[in-house]
Every structure is written in C-alpha cells, then in structure tokens.
C-alpha cells in the first residue's frame with residue numbers, strides 16, 4: 001500500500017506549519033485545492049506569507065478562508081472595501097457568495113484592487129474577513145457573461161458539495177503505485193474532428209478533449225467512440241478541455257447526459273467561450289429543425305462541474321497526477337496540457353490545436369516545459385504544401401483588396417468564425433484604420449461575433465502583449481474602436497448594402513448559414529463588391545464552391561425549389577490568418593520544444609497530412625513518431 005497525501009497527512013502538515021494564533025477551525029478539500037478556515041487570518045498575512053510557504057512545502061494549492069463566524073456584516077464589508085481601494089480602481093459592483101465566503105469586487109481596473117504583490121487583496125481579507133475575488137468589469141456589456149455568472153452563483157451550494165467530492169477523490173491514498181500508462185484514441189486520430197483521447201494512469205482515467213465532428217453523416221462518426229469497453233463513464237476521473245472549438249468540446253455535455261459528474265478542467269476564458277459555442281450549437285440545430293443529442297440542461301450541468309485554472313498553475317487532478325495548462329496561441333484561452341505523472345515517472349504534453357507563431361490576438365504557443373517524455377501533437381497542416389504566406393504579406397493583401405473595392409464604390413464582405421478569426425480580423429482592421437492604411441469607413445459586425453468579442457475584452461491578460469499593453473497602459477481598447485458598429489437582429493441589411501462604402505464582418509465563416517449568407521445574397525450580383533475568405537472552407541460548403549469558381553449558386557430553397565444567385569462580386573482568399581501552425585511552424589516547434597521529448601504521437605490531421613509530418617519529423621529530428629489509428633491503444637509506459 002502506498003501512502004498518499006490524504007487528508008490526515010495534509011492536515012497534520014498544515015497544522016504543524018501554521019502558528020496556533022491563527023486559530024484554524026477546519027481544513028477541507030475543495031476540488032484540487034485545500035481550504036484552510038481560520039478565525040484570525042491577520043497572523044498569516046502580516047510579515048512573510050505563511051500560507052504560500054506551507055503550500056510550497058506540501059506542494060499543494062491552499063486557499064485561506066476566514067471562518068464563517070468571524071465574517072463582517074456585508075454592508076460593513078462593502079464600506080471597508082470602498083475605504084481601502086483607491087477610487088481609480090473604478091469599482092462597479094460588490095457581491096457575496098455566502099456558501100464559499102467569497103466577496104467579488106468587480107472593478108474596471110482589478111489590478112488596483114489586487115495591489116502590489118497582492119498586498120491590497122490581503123488587507124481586504126484581513127479587514128472584511130471575506131475572501132476577496134477581484135473581477136474585471138467587462139468593457140463590453142454582455143448578457144451572456146452575466147447569465148453564465150448568475151448560473152454559477154445560483155448553484156454555489158451544489159458546486160461546493162461537488163468540489164468536496166472531487167477533492168476527496170484527488171487526494172485519496174493510492175492502492176497501487178502507478179506503473180502503467182496507456183492512451184486510447186477515441187477520436188481525432190488520422191482525422192480532424194471529435195478530438196478525444198483517453199489516458200489510463202494506474203487506477204485513474206483522464207479524458208483529454210471531448211469534441212464532435214460537425215460535418216459527419218451519423219452519430220457513430222460524429223462523436224468519440226464512447227461505447228467501447230475501454231471507456232467506462234463511472235471510472236472517469238477527470239476531463240481536460242484544451243479550447244472552445246466544437247471539435248474539442250462539443251461532446252462534453254453528452255458525458256453529463258450519460259451521468260458523468262466529475263470535474264472538467266480548462267482555462268477561465270475557455271469556460272466562457274465553451275458556454276457560448278455549445279449554446280449556439282443547440283440554437284443552430286433548433287433552427288435547422290434537428291433534435292440535438294443533448295439539451296441545454298446538460299450544457300449547464302457541464303458548466304457547473306467546470307474548474308477553471310490559470311496557465312502555469314500546477315494542480316493535482318488525481319493521486320500522482322499533476323496538471324498544468326500552458327498557452328497554445330490558437331484561440332482565446334486555448335491551452336496545451338502538461339501532465340506530470342507518478343512523482344516523476346512520466347511527463348506528457350498534449351498540444352491541442354496550437355499556433356507557434358505570432359498573431360495580433362495572442363502570444364505564440366509555449367514551448368518550454370519543466371519535463372517532457374511524450375509529446376502528443378496536432379498535425380492539421382502537416383503536408384509539404386501546407387505553408388502559409390507570412391503575416392505581413394497576408395495583411396498587405398487584405399488591405400489592398402479592401403482599398404481597391406472601396407475606391408470603386410464597392411463594399412467588402414468578410415465571412416468569419418465568431419470565435420478567434422473574427423477578433424483577429426478586427427485587430428487587423430483597427431490597426432489599418434489607425435495607421436490610415438485604409439479609409440475610415442464603418443465596419444459592421446453581425447452574428448455571434450459581438451458576444452465572443454465581449455468575452456475577449458473581459459480577459460485582456462490572455463491576449464497578445466501589444467493588445468494588453470494598449471488596454472492596460474494606454475487605456476485604448478482596439479475592440480472598441482469607433483469604426484466598429486454592432487448590428488442587432490432586425491436591422492435593415494438592405495440599407496447597409498445600399499448605403500455608404502463599408503466593410504461587413506459576419507458569421508458563419510463558410511457561408512452555410514447566418515447573416516454572412518444573407519449579405520452574400522444581397523451583394524453577390526454587384527461586380528463592385530468583394531468577398532474575402534479568411535478561413536478554411538470545408539468541402540461541401542457554399543463557401544468552398546464559390547472559392548473554387550462557381551458563378552451561379554443555390555443559396556436557399558423556397559417551397560422545395562432552389563433559389564440561385566449569380567456571383568458577380570470579386571472573390572478573394574487571404575490565407576495565413578489561421579490559428580493553426582503551418583507545416584514550417586509545426587516542424588520549428590518540434591525543433592525548439594524543451595526538453596526534447598523521447599517520442600512523438602501525432603493526432604488531429606487528415607491521414608496523409610499526419611503521415612507526411614511523421615516522416616519529416618523522423619527524418620529531421622531522429623525521433624520515434626507514431627500515428628495511431630482510430631481506437632488504437634498505445635502503451636506509453
């Protein structure tokens with residue numbers, strides 16, 4: 001029997017290191033964290049940070065919670081906050097969570113609420129005896145963010161109980177030493193879509209990503225292969241989601257429909273974006289008259305079980321398994337997954353989708369890890385032809401097309417994905433207007449883009465340094481540039497199409513539905529206009545047909561009869577805005593990743609692309625590379 005870090009050991013360790021004057025009343029597991037309740041927190045926070053030192057020596061995440069008995073009256077606590085926090089912080093709201101004993105201080109500049117080295121936050125805790133949580137007031141008001149926060153808030157009791165259960169499981173003693181490690185390819189191997197890989201680590205099973213393949217014809221290829229013997233929902237310990245794209249998280253609510261009630265780990269922005277796209281997935285199904293396999297209730301249950309982690313934060317997710325998320329540079333909140341297994345037995349990095357290159361929106365993916373033996377990486381653009389033009393050339397081309405179109409009195413339509421590409425293009429356009437590279441015309445935004453942008457503005461610390469600096473130090477938010485005009489449902493699209501020169505950004509990215517399709521119908525027959533594709537057009541979509549030269553296309557069916565439109569507008573494609581690494585970036589990542597892995601496993605790519613990349617990696621870097629088939633089991637140790 002192996003001694004784990006179970007509660008008595010941990011409790012003894014904490015009690016030994018904490019001065020008795022702090023008056024500890026309770027020590028409890030709370031998900032991956034350990035909550036220490038004290039009556040007199042000031043002892044721990046004056047002078048050196050005792051809690052941080054204890055956490056470091058026990059290698060556990062510890063949160064300090066004032067005992068419920070000593071908490072100040074809420075009105076009094078609010079008064080203290082207003083007294084201690086300088087007015088420049090711009091506090092917009094203070095609210096409380098009675099179950100968790102937390103006080104949320106919503107401010108325009110949460111950095112000021114935190115104070116230098118977290119000093120002000122400590123003072124707030126000592127004086128109010130609530131645990132203060134600084135929250136950024138979203139610069140763009142979003143009903144969506146509000147309703148997700150309200151859902152979590154309302155179910156605080158449920159979450160509290162869930163976290164205690166999860167905590168017990170994480171910190172339980174292990175019956176056997178971890179000595180086996182297997183990967184089961186449930187989806188997203190030699191294909192793009194339904195990413196799901198199951199890791200069996202001793203007694204625990206951890207699912208990395210849980211996606212759908214939206215273009216599939218039937219359920220068996222739309223969802224990961226959950227029906228095989230190796231997959232048993234009751235033995236699933238944890239789910240980790242790398243990012244909020246449907247092919248990585250679209251099947252998550254299905255697990256909850258099947259009865260999973262364990263934790264889902266991801267970054268905070270991923271949690272919000274995931275809520276947005278899962279809800280949209282259901283709305284679209286509804287509009288198209290399809291019955292989705294899960295309901296909004298399952299989406300909500302999934303959200304209630306989501307535990308968000310910051311990048312770089314080391315967290316226990318099972319006995320002997322430590323998870324750390326690192327920036328993946330793909331979309332807001334996207335993460336690479338680092339797993340440290342069995343006290344140094346093995347280290348895995350699963351990249352998810354990643355961009356090892358600069359974009360306007362995000363910093364490039366991380367490539368330095370504390371330890372690494374097995375690298376599981378995506379291979380979407382793994383073929384020799386998958387080399388994209390440089391960002392500079394790509395932006396120059398976009399700007400040139402826009403200028404020529406506007407000069408001849410035309411308008412520009414750019415179909416975009418609501419999450420990621422839309423914001424990248426917004427930043428490119430905001431910069432072009434600011435530098436006077438294009439005329440200052442209205443840039444209309446329609447579709448889910450606005451909600452998604454609001455989520456981006458709520459997490460500026462996750463954006464590229466240049467954008468962050470603009471927001472923090474220059475007080476300029478490029479997403480709020482005055483040229484951007486958000487359109488709501490019900491406005492007259494015809495007025496826009498027949499009005500002054502303008503640029504229109506609308507969903508969906510492949511013209512198969514949404515406002516982009518409506519604009520296309522109105523704009524297609526005017527040769528002065530331009531349509532610019534900035535995202536990959538999947539086979540079988542209207543976008544792909546137009547991109548490949550179709551000049552008369554069916555745009556809808558009325559009473560079963562096709563309605564066609566003549567395509568007279570100019571059609572352009574600007575490659576290079578992708579959130580994925582191209583082939584050169586994939587190879588450069590393998591070259592630079594530190595430390596050098598012992599083996600590489602490739603996923604997330606069409607069969608030929610995966611094989612082609614495998615060959616090159618093997619040739620250039622002399623590393624063993626595997627390309628598992630769907631449902632293949634790979635023994636890692």
Ligand SMILES: [Zn+2]
Pocket residue numbers: 243245248330353
């Ligand atoms: Zn993705």
